[in-house]
Amino acid sequence: MDAELSTLTLRALRRVLRATEIGSRQLATTTGLTPSQLLALREIDLRGRTTPSAIAQALQFSQATITAIVDRLVSLGFAQRQRSEADKRQFHLSLLPEGIKALADAPDPLQMRFTDRFEALPVWEQAMILAATERLAMLMDAQNIDAAPLLDGGQIDRAEPQ
Numbered sequence: 001m002d003a004e005l006s007t008l009t010l011r012a013l014r015r016v017l018r019a020t021e022i023g024s025r026q027l028a029t030t031t032g033l034t035p036s037q038l039l040a041l042r043e044i045d046l047r048g049r050t051t052p053s054a055i056a057q058a059l060q061f062s063q064a065t066i067t068a069i070v071d072r073l074v075s076l077g078f079a080q081r082q083r084s085e086a087d088k089r090q091f092h093l094s095l096l097p098e099g100i101k102a103l104a105d106a107p108d109p110l111q112m113r114f115t116d117r118f119e120a121l122p123v124w125e126q127a128m129i130l131a132a133t134e135r136l137a138m139l140m141d142a143q144n145i146d147a148a149p150l151l152d153g154g155q156i157d158r159a160e161p162q
Contacts, residue, residue: 013136023110031102032076036061038106040069041099044079049094078102 024035033041036059043055056066070093073079078099084090095103118126137143 009136020110023107026107031106033078033102033106035111036065037069037072038103039111040066041073041078041095041103044073044093045095045100045103049092051090051092055093073099076102 020035027033027035027038031038039059040055040061043058044050047054052066052070053063055061055070056063059066061069070079070081074081076098077096079093080096081091081093084092118129121129134143137145
């Protein structure tokens with residue numbers, strides 16, 4: 001019975017990972033963005049004008065991850081960096097018209113559907129799912145891994161070798 005439960009659990013986990021991969025491909029095809037880039041773009045849009053540190057904190061991504069994401073958003077022409085007038089060491093981020101268009105064109109990503117459905121659950125059930133998911137991460141030695149790269153289902157430039 002225990003082996004059967006572990007097999008069923010791993011199968012469910014593979015379905016979750018597959019749904020994430022499919023959602024990432026759909027997003028990449030439509031906008032050229034990864035899920036993490038879309039989350040950052042949405043956060044910039046929500047805040048209007050913000051700093052990379054504020055985005056990193058809001059999304060709970062490392063500063064290095066946010067730097068890489070922002071570099072990509074800037075290179076795509078979706079966002080811009082402007083040096084702060086008050087503190088020349090600091091940069092502010094804002095959306096450009098292409099970034100606004102990418103947000104409008106973006107399909108409903110898996111994370112947004114999940115969040116809406118998760119928040120509709122009773123708090124006790126949310127806590128149960130969180131506890132089980134944290135335990136699953138621990139069982140897979142994944143509790144200290146930065147989640148942002150996992151949210152990105154692979155390379156977006158499909159012309160490059162994978």
